[in-house]
Structure formats: C-alpha cells, structure tokens
Amino acid sequence: MRHRSCFSLFAGLALVFCLAVGTAAAGPVQVDIYGPGQGSLNLAMAAPLGPTPGTPVSGMGVKLNGFINENLSFLPFLRLVDQRAILGGTVMQGYKSPDIDLKRFQLAGADLVVTAGWPQGDASGSFVELRVYEALSGKLVFGKAYSHVEDGLLPNVADRFCSDLMKALTGRGEFFKSTLAFVKHDGKNKRDVWLVKPVGRDLRKITNLPGEALSPSWSPDGRFVVFSHFDDRSHALGVWDRLTRQVQRIRFPGNTVIGPCFLPDNKVAVSLSSGRNPDIFLLNHLFKKERELEANPSINVSPSFDATGTKMAFTSSRMGGPQVFMKDMTTGQVTRISKTGSYNTEPSISPDGTLVAFTKMTDTGHRIFVYDMVTQSERQVSFGPGRDEQPSFAPDSYFLAFTSNRNGAQQIFLVTRHGGDPKRVPTGPGDASFARWGMIPE
Secondary structure, eight states: OOOOEEOTTSTTOEEEEEEEOGGGSSSOOOOOSSSSSOOOEEEEEOOOBOSSTTOBOOSHHHHHHHHHHHHHTTOTTEEEOOGGGSTTOSOOSOSSTTSOOOHHHHHTTOSEEEEEEOTTOSSTTEEEEEEEEETTTOOEEEEEEEEEEOGGGHHHHHHHHHHHHHHHHHSOOGGGGEEEEEEEEOSTTOEEEEEEOTTSOSOEEOOOOSSEEEEEEEOTTSSEEEEEEEOSSOEEEEEEETTTTEEEEEOOTTSOEEEEEEOTTSOEEEEEESSSSEEEEEEOTTSOEEEEEEOOSSOEEEEEEOTTSOEEEEEEOTTSSOEEEEEETTTOOEEEOOOSOSOEEEEEEOTTSSEEEEEEEETTEEEEEEEETTTTEEEEOOOOSSOEEEEEEOTTSSEEEEEEEEESEEEEEEEETTEEEEEEOOOOSSOEEEEEEEEOOO
16 A cells, blocks of 8 residues: 655655555564563664665665664664674665565574665665565565655654654654753853754754753643743743744743743643742743642642643652652642652653652662652662753653763763663763753654
C-alpha cells in the first residue's frame, strides 16, 4: 500500500511512501522499555549503496549514516555493532530483499540491520530508501523513503527515521521529535533561554534579556516557552512566542515568580507571593491570574502535571524542610510522596502519571530519585559525582533530563526511568541547566 505525507517543517523533504509496516509481520522484534529488566538489541549499519549493485556512495549517504549512528547512540536499549567486527565488511550487493545477505551481520552478533539505498545516487535533490531488517529471520521491520534530500536536511531525515525505528521497537518515538528548552549562563548575572535537540543539534538562543532566566517550560502546543526572570529591579514571568519570536515580561504583585509550568490545556501554574510565602496559582491563556491551585501557610513551589492535568506534584515546606507532595486535582487530596530524607525538591511527574522524579539531598550530595506511584516505592537513578538536580521527564515517560556538575561546569545529562549510564547533551561552552522537554509541531 502506498502512503504519502509531508514534512511541513522541512522544505523540499517529503516522506513519499511506506516500504513496509514491520508490525504486520508475525512476532516482530520488540523492546519493553518500561518494564523491569529492560532488554537490549544489537544493531548494525550496512554501507549505503548507489544505483550500481555492490557500489557504496560516498557523499550524502555516508553523512546520513553518520547522523543515524549518532542518534542511535542515545538509545540505551540499542548497542551499535562495530563495523570492524563484521567479517566481509558492510558493503552488500543490494539494499533490499532478496539482494541482501545478512549472515555476516548475524555472525557479528547483530539483531537488526539498517540498509540505505540511493537509487539515483546521493547527489543533492535525490531520494533515499531506508530499511530495517531482522538479522536472523531476514524479516523487514519497516522501511521508508525520503525524497528531495539535501545536505542541510540530512539531520532531519535521520531524526525522522530514528523516531520511526524507536516507535517500531518500543511503541514510542517522541524522543527524536523533542526539543529541550534550557538555561545557559552568559556572563555575570546573565542567563538566557536556549533550545537544543536532545542529541545536541539545532542549538540556538531564544531570549536576550538583561538579568537571569530560570525554569523554562514548553506549552503543549509547542508555541510558547514561559520562564522565571529577574533583574536588578523585579521578578517577572517571561514568555517567548515561537511564532512571533517575541519575548515579553509580565509582572505580578508581590515581586516573586517561581517555577512556571504549563498544564495540558495550555494554561500555566506558577508560584507567586501574595503574602509571606509563595503559593501556586493558575494563569489563564493570556497569562493573567485566574485562581489558587494550592495555598498553605508554608512555601509551595515547583508544580508539575501529568498529561491529564489531574495530578499535580509540587514542593512544600509544610512539614518543615522541603518535601514532595501530590495533589489530586479532582478531589483536592494532598499526599506526601517523598518518604525519606529531610530535603526533597524539584518534582517532575511523568506524562503517563506513574512516576515522579525529584532531587534528594543524600550523604553523598544531591541525587535524582524516582517515586513509583503504583508500588509506592522510590529508587535512585543518578549517582554523581558532583551535584545532580532539576530532573525533567520526556514526553515518552522514559527519558529523564537532569543537570549535573560532575564534569566541572553544569551540563545537561540524560538517563532513563530505570537509571543507567548518563549521556551528556552537547550544549556548547558555558553552564547549562533547567532542561525541559517540548514538542514543536511539524
């Protein structure tokens, strides 16, 4: 069956047809990334081929394979097979069945093999066919073709392909479609909001205001980024509009604006000081105060919501030191979920509502923990060295971004809900912190 759609963000790049749907095959390769004992697969990349059988391309095809390799290195459930381990090399006679010989990849331990074919060569404006095969059975997992490919669009092709691959294997592919908003230090008393892909591409600054920005948050529709901002005179809510590229500062009585966070309906929750201590308020779509969400004689900050908007995690000092609480937005019931330790803060609830990540002060420093709402237990997912803080769940409820100074400067790292080896997100020189996930519409 022939399927057509377009990448509206990428001029000249079109997804022209599905070569196959992997899930239609009996017993397709799958990875459960949410359950305990997460498995992994070995993946190999075949050399990209041109129109002549057995002849690899050397231009855009090699670059695209490089971007795909780089992307897939961020997936902890995939291990890339060293090309040197493949006896006979990675150049095959063909790139699609029946002209492929996967035996050499299987002998090297590969579970999956990616092939790339450039039927017209890999000059600018040509198209590429990308396929993924099971090494043992030779079954096609999935395949897609991309037309009007240009050198500058290769990272976008890689992102789309890797997103489709992750979705075919796990059921979720948002990681490669996501964009992180974060804060970057730019001199004394100067911090601005930047954007970057979680693999470190498309790095760009979106604000340039005197003073310091903190705690950015994406709107669910991908249009706005809100953040706390303060300068020598005042605290304010900063709002960046992706469509107009304009930034505004919105003042509130009390001169304290802490940790804004979007709700699923594009309204904003933020801590404002109406008295001695800040409480959490709801702002409407015009960023005007609408009503209180959580008020208490203590400090109430750092709201975070699940994808339904019915659960709000937040930090409160109502029991002395800072602790993490959960509020049922339907019943109003508030429950403490940080069970141990005297200092727990900066909660981030997973979009699926099953987990809450937060920062805990331990004997060895600040570390990231995850509380399981189902089992009512917590586990540590970061282990330093240095200071680990500011966790943020990705849209897939699998990846976590956090800030760490384990290498000296503050940098952004990725782990999963299970923990594992942290992967640093390249953000260039300067301290980087407060990473928050968003999805820009295509």
